[in-house]
Amino acid sequence: MSKGILYGLGVGPGDPELLTLKGARLLREADVVAVPDKGSGEKTALNIVKDHVDESKVIYCPTPMVRDMAVLDGAYDQIADTVCALLDEGKTVVFITLGDPAIYSTYVYVHQRVVARGYEAELVPGVPSFCAVAARLGMPLCERSERLMIVPASHKDVDDCLAVDANYVFMKAGKDITALQETLANRNLLSGASMVENCGMDGERVYHKFGELDAVSGYFSVVVVKHPQ
Structure with missing residues (x-):
């Protein structure tokens, strides 16, 4: 079985109409949609793209809002473990992030870990x-x-x-x-x-x-x- 692909998708700043056409397509085609979860209730990135996402595909990834690097590194390692296990099953995973994934995004730390383990991953730009x-x-x-x-x-x-x-x-x-x-x-x-x-x-x-x-x-x-x- 071939391994799946991870996409780090920027969903834009807030207006659902600013989601790109490529982003909408990837969300429809994804096997799994990974959502950052800060533990504060509302999931802002998911709320932006909810009309394009089947809830049965969603998994939540704990991303604590702290500056303790040990805590953050542990969280990113755990998310990478989860994502890589899904990729090993041949699944396409779309990890959503606010704005653009290359600009101060939580996702990029997961991306770096997944790529370092030899998996295929792609950054998909969004409106900053x-x-x-x-x-x-x-x-x-x-x-x-x-x-x-x-x-x-x-x-x-x-x-x-x-x-x-x-x-x-x-x-x-x-x-x-x-x-x-x-x-x-x-x-x-x-x-x-x-x-x-x-x-x-x-x-x-x-x-x-x-x-x-x-x-x-x-x-x-x-x-x-x-x-x-």
């Missing part, structure tokens, strides 16, 4: 959250020779990034949103900053002027900063 945010704001991310820097705002101090002459995308700002506002204000960048929370999802909020936000935002918050010319 910051592209959907720029469209929602009605603005380009970069023009002509402008550079673009993508920064995970919640992981470390971002001040060093702001020394680069570029436009910025701050992802996963969440509970650190106030600190980001203060940092941008200190750099005279706040006036060029906009934000969308939960882009394409329920509870979407749009702030064309990021400085007007006066409350903590959710995990799915993306801030776009245009560098003054």
